[in-house]
Amino acid sequence: MVMLELIKKWFQVTKIAKRKSSANKTASAAETAAGSAGAADGTAHSKEEHFVDKHKFKLIERVCNIKKILDVLEEKKVIQSEIYEEIYQTPGNEEKIRKIYRLALKSGKAVKDIFYECLKEHEPYLVADLERSE
Structure with a gap:
């Protein structure tokens, strides 16, 4: 029963993420077409x-x-192996995420997009919860 609920939740999260992605692409195309x-x-x-x-x-x-x-961030060349090791060796999840923000996400929107995609893949319930709160 619990597994069935988890599967249903996963499908809902996937559906929300696809809808959000589609809406973002449409909005981006509209901005480009309008010559923002x-x-x-x-x-x-x-x-x-x-x-x-x-x-x-x-x-x-x-x-x-x-x-x-x-x-994923290392695979996509967002961070180098030295930065990976520095973040990984940092004690505590909160401090690790702070370092990701400080060392990687300052590079701009493309990096933030990659991080967001990582979150959708590896933290789908968290992303869905935060999207619902918007």
Whole structure:
């Protein structure tokens, strides 16, 4: 019975994530088509705060699958092996996530997008909960 509930929850989370992803792609395409005004350096600024910025403190408190997330960040060349080791050796999950924010996520939206995808894959219930709270 518990397993059935978990499977149902997983399908709901997947459905929400796909819907959110589709909505983000549509919004992005609309901005591009409308010729949204960019900053002086040519980069467009979104009016909406990125998910990982908006939920930074909740993520610091609640993310548990640090090793899997670090593995993906290293695989995708977001962090180098030295940074991976530094973060991994840090005691406590909260401090590890703080270091991810400090050492990796400052690199911009593309890195934040990769981190968000990692969270959706390895912390789907947490992401779904935070999305519902928006």
